Amino acid sequence: MSMQPKYAPLDYERQYKDFQDAWPIYASTAVLDELRATDYARLDRLGHVYLDYTGGGLYAESQLHLHHELLANHVFGNPHSNNPTSLAMTHLVERARDFVLAFFNAAPDEYAVVFTGNASGALKLVGESYPFESGSRYLLSYDNHNSVNGIREFARARGATVQYLPVTPPELRLDPALLAAQLAVADAAHANLLAFPAQSNFSGVHHPLSWITDAQAQGWDVLLDCAAFVPTNRLDLRQIKPDFVPLSFYKMFGYPTGVGALLAKRSKLAKLRRPWFAGGTITIASVQGEGWHYLVPGEAGFEDGTVNYLNLPAVEIGLRHLERIGVAVIHERVHCLTGWLLGQLAALRHSNNAPLARIFGPPTMDRRGGTVAFYLIDPVGEPFDVRRVETLAGEQRISLRTGCFCNPGDGEVAHGIGPTEMAPCFVDHTGPCTFTEFYQTIRRSTGKTPSTVRVSLGVASNFADVYRFMAFAESFRDMGADALDYLPVGERHRVPSPDAA
Numbered sequence: 353m354s355m356q357p358k359y360a361p362l363d364y365e366r367q368y369k370d371f372q373d374a375w376p377i378y379a380s381t382a383v384l385d386e387l388r389a390t391d392y393a394r395l396d397r398l399g400h401v402y403l404d405y406t407g408g409g410l411y412a413e414s415q416l417h418l419h420h421e422l423l424a425n426h427v428f429g430n431p432h433s434n435n436p437t438s439l440a441m442t443h444l445v446e447r448a449r450d451f452v453l454a455f456f457n458a459a460p461d462e463y464a465v466v467f468t469g470n471a472s473g474a475l476k477l478v479g480e481s482y483p484f485e486s487g488s489r490y491l492l493s494y495d496n497h498n499s500v501n502g503i504r505e506f507a508r509a510r511g512a513t514v515q516y517l518p519v520t521p522p523e524l525r526l527d528p529a530l531l532a533a534q535l536a537v538a539d540a541a542h543a544n545l546l547a548f549p550a551q552s553n554f555s556g557v558h559h560p561l562s563w564i565t566d567a568q569a570q571g572w573d574v575l576l577d578c579a580a581f582v583p584t585n586r587l588d589l590r591q592i593k594p595d596f597v598p599l600s601f602y603k604m605f606g607y608p609t610g611v612g613a614l615l616a617k618r619s620k621l622a623k624l625r626r627p628w629f630a631g632g633t634i635t636i637a638s639v640q641g642e643g644w645h646y647l648v649p650g651e652a653g654f655e656d657g658t659v660n661y662l663n664l665p666a667v668e669i670g671l672r673h674l675e676r677i678g679v680a681v682i683h684e685r686v687h688c689l690t691g692w693l694l695g696q697l698a699a700l701r702h703s704n705n706a707p708l709a710r711i712f713g714p715p716t717m718d719r720r721g722g723t724v725a726f727y728l729i730d731p732v733g734e735p736f737d738v739r740r741v742e743t744l745a746g747e748q749r750i751s752l753r754t755g756c757f758c759n760p761g762d763g764e765v766a767h768g769i770g771p772t773e774m775a776p777c778f779v780d781h782t783g784p785c786t787f788t789e790f791y792q793t794i795r796r797s798t799g800k801t802p803s804t805v806r807v808s809l810g811v812a813s814n815f816a817d818v819y820r821f822m823a824f825a826e827s828f829r830d831m832g833a834d835a836l837d838y839l840p841v842g843e844r845h846r847v848p849s850p851d852a853a
């Protein structure tokens with residue numbers, strides 16, 4: 353017997369009311385409904401349901417106008433000269449830097465802001481410059497983004513020990529006892545670096561930020577990856593004091609892309625050893641004496657060449673936009689909507705009462721953010737091909753993400769794929785293994801699906817978005833996974849560009 357759809361358009365008002373009753377604090381975020389109708393009106397005008405905020409945030413139209421007005425009404429030159437157009441630009445670049453510090457409540461004499469191309473650029477600066485040596489340790493959680501994992505290559509090359517802290521299913525959290533044990537084995541005579549994300553970009557897990565002081569008290573430096581955390585959570589650098597914080601601004605407010613930052617304690621920047629120098633990073637260099645150059649102290653020593661100067665005022669504009677709304681308001685809204693979504697997704701059932709979704713990560717809003725990883729599964733528990741799910745969602749203008757999200761650790765644990773199963777992709781493999789070959793190898797040898805669906809919420813999300821997503825998820829009810837033609841591995845269905853017409 354087929355069941356009535358739960359998320360029919362006619363039921364919307366009633367379910368919205370139920371949601372508001374269950375999450376009363378949502379009412380305090382009404383300012384975001386006004387902005388959705390004005391600054392983010394293009395979403396509804398074009399019929400989009402955007403659920404990929406962890407991939408990239410959305411900009412408000414007003415951000416664009418303010419930035420373009422600024423550019424259209426001034427003449428700006430390359431900063432750091434004494435001509436008027438250069439001075440005007442230098443002023444705005446330094447204002448943006450000061451504003452970043454103020455936004456994160458960082459004491460200017462304690463923290464520096466190094467502008468980079470993105471969070472990965474910030475991470476590479478730390479990796480290539482950190483004084484790893486034989487006797488050092490690089491300790492990192494499984495649920496790091498690959499740009500944090502990649503630092504292990506620098507660590508290993510310099511003889512440091514690399515140690516991972518596994519996450520534990522089903523919530524994909526870390527074991528504090530294991531962390532404590534690993535922190536204790538470090539030799540404080542050497543440089544030791546701990547890296548973990550404030551929010552996993554796969555599971556949404558929030559790790560305890562008290563680990564920062566625990567680690568520092570034992571002589572560790574701490575890199576807290578905040579790329580997925582800061583778009584919807586307040587980071588207060590007077591309350592918590594990691595040594596290095598990488599982030600990307602487009603994830604916070606959508607525009608501009610191509611600018612990120614490394615927030616670093618000044619004392620720890622001084623500890624880094626850059627492997628090269630570039631225009632802008634030195635006081636003077638000479639071509640006549642090899643090795644003759646002086647690095648500029650502070651942030652300038654880490655900004656290679658010309659900064660992305662015309663875009664930096666847009667960083668201040670974006671941060672002011674978030675400040676006006678209030679990060680706490682964005683946080684509350686995302687918290688409520690994600691809480692509803694998690695509850696609904698977990699409760700969704702086929703007619704045989706089997707669940708329609710399997711969530712990877714915390715099932716409630718306890719210590720987690722607005723990023724939800726899951727499979728849609730059929731009545732016998734077989735996952736639907738995630739690429740088909742993405743394509744079908746796309747046909748309804750629902751933007752979600754599938755894959756591993758550059759977070760292999762959470763993915764491997766979530767799907768129960770161990771080193772023996774991964775080995776054929778690395779050991780004795782002829783040439784580099786592509787994601788497609790990896791997918792095929794794991795499917796063939798284990799029957800497991802090493803790919804996931806992710807939805808994530810942000811500044812412009814509303815109840816209609818999550819409701820439409822639930823109606824989409826419900827459309828898989830009572831369908832067999834094999835009823836969807838599996839895509840030949842390596843192929844993606846092409847969704848016609850919805851805005852092209």
Ligand SMILES: Cc1ncc(COP(=O)(O)O)c(C=O)c1O
Binds near residue numbers: 551600
């Ligand atoms: C937690 C985390 N760290 C780092 C990054 C890398 O950011 P970017 O690609 O902007 O360098 C991402 C991107 O998704 C992320 O989610």
